[in-house]
Amino acid sequence: MNQRETMTQFGKEALLQANISELLPFASLDEDQTRKMIDLATVHRVKQNKTYFDEGDRAENFFLLIDGFLRIVRTTKEGDQVVVLHIAPGQMFGIAKAFESVNYTATAQAASEGLALSWPSELWDKFIQDYPGFQKATRRAVGTRVTEMQDKLISMATHQVERRIAHAILRLLEQAGKETEDGVAIDFPLTRQDISEMTGTTLHSVSRCLSKWQRDGLVRSERRRVVVRQPESLPV
Amino acid sequence: MNQRETMTQFGKEALLQANISELLPFASLDEDQTRKMIDLATVHRVKQNKTYFDEGDRAENFFLLIDGFLRIVRTTKEGDQVVVLHIAPGQMFGIAKAFESVNYTATAQAASEGLALSWPSELWDKFIQDYPGFQKATRRAVGTRVTEMQDKLISMATHQVERRIAHAILRLLEQAGKETEDGVAIDFPLTRQDISEMTGTTLHSVSRCLSKWQRDGLVRSERRRVVVRQPESLPV
């Protein structure tokens, strides 16, 4: 199901050269410590729409996303998918250990082809002890996510579809915005269906909404791609 | 705004006698340790609809609810209230420290008159070091809440009003269900408005829904009170 690869010497070097330490969620490690961490890691390359792990899987590892974007998804018995949140490079995910949970409670699905490091869950507590800042970083990550989920909840409870879509897109811009000559683009493939699963609506409503915004010159939307020209003008 | 009282000797004794250690979210403390913890605590008695703390307040303390129920509420600029979750006796709340957060991100409002202990946030890390199980307990608490919020999110995204209300009520039954000769009652005052704020709907819809269920004999609902006779028959 996952395309896991044991790390090669080549991979290690490449990662080190790519200044991976800047991506580590806890700064101030010397070169030795960084190397030690990476030695313990496994590399995962995951193609678009494939998963890093699935809801219910035994939580054997925790992850750090290096490149690409992913969505954390939960599926109902009825088969409806709901995108709970998105993860950007530099963020940890699959941190079931932070919740004393034995299994993953959601699926991590690649929004775009991606690269992640993982470590065995057994190392979690060791990392907290050995690396100053790791604890703080994970706490902050959890906090951010809780807030994010609360915001989403509030948005769903009080706003109507258009504003919910606007909110979702603005959040994606923050996490994955990339300047282009045309405006700020969301830096991974994103379908109308994806957006509908983030906002609890239908792809039809999303399509209508984007069409309208395009008519008004607020966005430029193509197949699997959204570029925002006037973020300020989106309905709050 | 809050009715804080410095702990009196009487209060301490009363709490100890009330087997408070069973309520502490981390078991296996001997009597000495328990006493030491309680010595450091402040008691808060809060009347119905008053708050333990407000969104945005500096997070100076973390809390343990001893008695009563409370709701964690967030308010939008427009003034809409959304109930994010409910807290039952024995649960901690205001645990901003677990999120490396300086301020509380939501308001803790007493659903029924209640009693809580609090400790200065500075003690958080000390507790984690000194009391085995505290760390685990907080992690589990955070995990439970994240799951709970996800469930709510999914419910809001995919179900329609009737099922959302049913879900909300079933969750309250788990947390605050009390057997009566009439069925299982929710053990604190709960208005139609409260339920609508939990489910992102209007008090009118909630009223209509409860009326219907009452006609069908599923519930018994009075002013500020809901008793469920056939939990299994509520729409999933």
Next chain:
DNA sequence: GCTCAAAGTTGATCTAACGCAATTTTGCGG
């Protein structure tokens, strides 16, 4: 026991957005 505000009910519109359907566009794989 009376008053009044808070809580709840219930009917009558009205509308946002869903569901359905038909059609077009896009770009990957052969």
Next chain:
DNA sequence: CCGCAAAATTGCGTTAGATCAACTTTGAGC
């Protein structure tokens, strides 16, 4: 380069549920 499935658009009828409004019930406080 073609064929085809995935993605997107758009119109139309329907409806869940919000909104508006009138009214009733409840119980706490004077």
